Amino acid sequence: MEWIITANPSGKHGYKVLEAFEDLQYVDWHMSRPQKNIREGDIVYIYVGKPYSKIMLMTKCVKDNISKSEESLDELKYYNDFNSFEHKDGSIFFRLKELARMDDERLNIATLNKKEYVKGNIQGSFKSDNNTELFKYIEQCFSVETIEKEYEDLTNEISDAGKKYTDVIVKARIGQGAYRDALIEKYDCKCMLCGIKMKSVLMASHIKEFAVSTKAESTDVNNGLVLCANHDKLFDQHLISFDSSGDIIISSQITDEQYDDLGISELSHIEVDAAVEPYMRYHRKQLK
Numbered sequence: 613m614e615w616i617i618t619a620n621p622s623g624k625h626g627y628k629v630l631e632a633f634e635d636l637q638y639v640d641w642h643m644s645r646p647q648k649n650i651r652e653g654d655i656v657y658i659y660v661g662k663p664y665s666k667i668m669l670m671t672k673c674v675k676d677n678i679s680k681s682e683e684s685l686d687e688l689k690y691y692n693d694f695n696s697f698e699h700k701d702g703s704i705f706f707r708l709k710e711l712a713r714m715d716d717e718r719l720n721i722a723t724l725n726k727k728e729y730v731k732g733n734i735q736g737s738f739k740s741d742n743n744t745e746l747f748k749y750i751e752q753c754f755s756v757e758t759i760e761k762e763y764e765d766l767t768n769e770i771s772d773a774g775k776k777y778t779d780v781i782v783k784a785r786i787g788q789g790a791y792r793d794a795l796i797e798k799y800d801c802k803c804m805l806c807g808i809k810m811k812s813v814l815m816a817s818h819i820k821e822f823a824v825s826t827k828a829e830s831t832d833v834n835n836g837l838v839l840c841a842n843h844d845k846l847f848d849q850h851l852i853s854f855d856s857s858g859d860i861i862i863s864s865q866i867t868d869e870q871y872d873d874l875g876i877s878e879l880s881h882i883e884v885d886a887a888v889e890p891y892m893r894y895h896r897k898q899l900k
């Protein structure tokens with residue numbers, strides 16, 4: 613489940629939510645009535661009120677049902693008026709960890725009103741099962757942000773480990789991160805070649821390798837394919853590629869007799885749009 617909750621940084625009862633998440637590893641959030649179903653694993657977006665009036669934080673609930681005695685004290689200093697603030701003994705909290713933040717006009721209240729995703733102000737909490745379009749839109753805005761963050765983390769990790777580990781690190785990180793999620797979403801959670809719908813065997817790979825791609829290329833979903841483990845390996849090893857219309861090109865290193873076993877044929881085809889072609893052109897040149 614996904615949620616939007618609100619935080620007001622200004623005024624007497626304000627809470628400096630951006631600073632809190634910046635400084636702390638996680639924030640324990642007081643659970644009000646409409647939020648009582650937020651559970652561990654849920655994605656929680658935070659709408660930050662004036663002067664921002666935007667959805668700015670993407671967080672994940674990492675623990676629910678926290679009692680007052682377990683609540684972290686660190687974060688209380690982020691209330692504008694700490695003294696006026698007191699949580700009752702029976703209060704329940706949920707723990708949020710920041711995944712991404714953005715300050716983007718696409719997510720301000722005026723834009724959300726104009727696009728008719730939200731009527732009037734955001735108050736209380738919204739949940740995804742009755743606001744499908746709104747949450748789809750927010751996810752799109754944030755996926756760009758999370759993929760970029762993933763890219764930064766990845767390049768840092770590579771520079772620490774040394775260039776020769778690039779392929780291993782990229783495979784491992786891309787294999788479980790935001791880029792894979794975005795691709796799987798884009799291509800309907802199935803192998804683009806054989807159509808197998810089994811998320812656990814699907815791999816997301818760059819068409820033009822990470823090591824030779826620019827940042828813009830590495831974070832572009834058009835530079836990625838979703839294939840099952842077998843087909844991913846064939847593509848990765850340059851034993852298959854695709855022409856500009858998505859028809860398969862098979863390396864002469866694969867014999868006709870192996871086609872069946874590998875689940876490919878001369879007629880195999882993937883559906884791709886034109887934006888994929890510049891990357892595919894690069895890949896084709898390396899066919900073995």
Ligand SMILES: [Zn+2]
Nearest residue numbers: 803806840843
């Ligand atoms: Zn496949």
